[in-house]
Amino acid sequence: MNSVYFMAASLVPVLGATSTLREGVAIGLCAIVMNSLHQLLLTPLRQRLATWAYVMASLLLLAALASCLQLALRAWQLPLALALGPYPALLCLHCLATDHLLPREGRWRLLARYLCTLLVTCLLLGACRQWLADAAGLHLASLAPGALLLLGLLLALYNRLRPGPAHPRRQGKL
Known part of the structure; x- marks a missing residue:
């Protein structure tokens, strides 16, 4: 398995639980x-x-951490735990992906940057999906396919605003 599969699998909780x-x-x-x-x-x-x-x-540590997280959410925030469903347990995929992909040196700095980016992505997706579902009246935005469409739009906006030309391999051919 390469890094693309790990990162694609780790997007499941982010897309599913940010309505x-x-x-x-x-x-x-x-x-x-x-x-x-x-x-x-x-x-x-x-x-x-x-x-x-x-x-x-x-894997054993991840199972224990996921169980403790689920129990803590159910004990202190039951409505939120019910709304999140099984997605906090799927965060194990994030942990496996980051553990596999992080280099041995400079690990903590890269991990902190990755986690900040993940938090900002969750906040953006949650805010945009809530605004589109409530204010704009697009019910699709509150469902999982709407999250995929919104993530694609955010990535397209990021690529459009990012300076510099595209890699020659990614440019279209006539």
Whole structure:
């Protein structure tokens, strides 16, 4: 599996759980907490375990973190936990993707930048989807296909505003 598959699989919780701004903030904060704890708790194990043992330890730790997150949401924020559904448990995909894709050196700085970007993406998607569903009357925006369309529009806007020409490989041919 390459990085494209990991990142595509890790978009599932972001797209599914950001139908309102409140849910976007919640799933973004849950992602930050899970990723940070996962990386922090695996730091002493990286050098000591073999590859297969490290993967098993990572999966067991993710299962424990996801269970604790679900229980904490149900204990303190039941309406929010019911609105988020199974998506906080799917944040394990984010943790696996970041653990696999982060380099060994400069790991924490890159992780902090990634988590800030993830939180901003969750906030933008949640705010835009809530505004489109409530103010503009587009019910499609509150559903998962609307999230995909909105994410495509945000990426197109980002590519349009980003300075510099496109890579020659990505330019169209006549």
